Amino acid sequence: MANSIPKNKPSNPANPTVFFDVDIGGERAGRIVFELFADIVPKTAENFRALCTGEKGIGPTTGKPLHFKGCPFHRIIKKFMVQGGDFSNQDGTGGESIYGAKFEDENFHYKHDHEGLLSMANAGPNTNGSQFFITTVPTPHLDGKHVVFGQVLKGFGTVRQLENTEIKGEHPVQPCIVADCGEFKEGDDWGTAPTDGSGDTHPDFPEDSPLDLKDVDEIISVAEDVKNIGNTFFKSQNWQMAEKKYAKALRYGRFLKQYVVYGKQYEIAVNCIFIQDLRGWEAKNICKKIYRNILYLKKKPIRVLSYPK
Incomplete structure (x- = not known):
């Protein structure tokens, strides 16, 4: 009988943790941190772990480095999954395991019962x-057919960005690449905060923040802090970085929609809750539009609702 996995927390702290740094269209989208279920599927987990580190050298079948670095996400289906791992042909027809071309289905212990699960793609039984x-919704029709061997611990917002990138058929229009990857050792910082030199210390997605996400004041404070960094880039005409920071402030603001309605007064210097998503405009025009909202925004009356238990 298949089992469920504890969502968004390690099922076993002793299991390996690995990461992908993902680029979309040549720009850093974010970091995804995975737990690998070495306690349940040790062979499958070890295969993925070693492909993250690249420690096994050249694959005898493909003649390519056994390494996910530089490998694309070649197949994306919204409300289903994002797929990668073909480091040789980069189109879904190649790749190989650290054990040779293919290896067996280890077991089907875990179910595909929520988003953020890491599972093996295959061409039929015992062809891993x-x-x-990575699932973006529950996919129970895959139970007993694909081996679940890990889960996303941090960075599911990056998975969502992959899921929502423009596609043609099932293939992304812009390159979606594992720009870097590796394994964390015990005590390592998972590095979900930006390293862009901007002074921004907040994770790119509110779900990855250590803050109490039901504390409206804290989340507004983060949104304002990130917005102010965006203002600095805007004033120096660094449109790309300004757009990136404004979009991040909007993400934190939109996160509060489920918790707030009109009532109590909060001064929000950027209208990160109520500005419409302006995706698709040129970066400069996006920044100017959002900046106008920042300049002229008045106090928004907000009342805090009861939080979901």
Whole structure:
């Protein structure tokens, strides 16, 4: 009988943790941190772990480095999954495992019962190689057919960005690349905060923040802090970085929609809750539009609702 996995927390703290740094269209989208279920599927977990570190050298079947670095997400289906791992042909027809071309289905202990699960792609029973997928919704029809061997611990917002990137058929229009990858050792910082030199110390997605996400004041404070960094970039005409920071402030603001309605007064210097998503405009025009909202925004009356238990 298949089992459920504790969502968004390690099922076993002794299991390995690995990461992908993902680029979309040549720009850093974010970091995804995975737990690998070495306690349940040790062979499958070890395959993925070693492909993250690249420690096994050249694959005898493909003649390519056994390494996910530089590998694309070649297949994306919204409200289903994002797929990658073909480091040789980069189109879903290649790849190999650290054990040779293919290896067996280890077991089907875990169910595909929520988003953020890491599972093996295959061409039928016992055809596991290097290709994998990350679920973006529950996919119970895959139970007993694909081996679940890990889960996203941090960075599911980056997975959502991959899921929502423009596609043609099932293939992303812009390159979606594992720019870097590796394994964390015990005590390592998972590095979910930006390293862009901007002074921004907040994770790119509110779900990855250590803050109490039901504390409206804290989240507004983060949104304002990030917005102010965006203002600095805007004033120096660094449109790309300004857009990135404004979009991040909006993400934190939109996160509060489920908790607030009109009533109590909060001064929000950027209208990060009520500005419409301006995706698709040129970066400069996006920044100017958002900046106008920042300049002319008045106090928004907000009353805090009861939080979901």
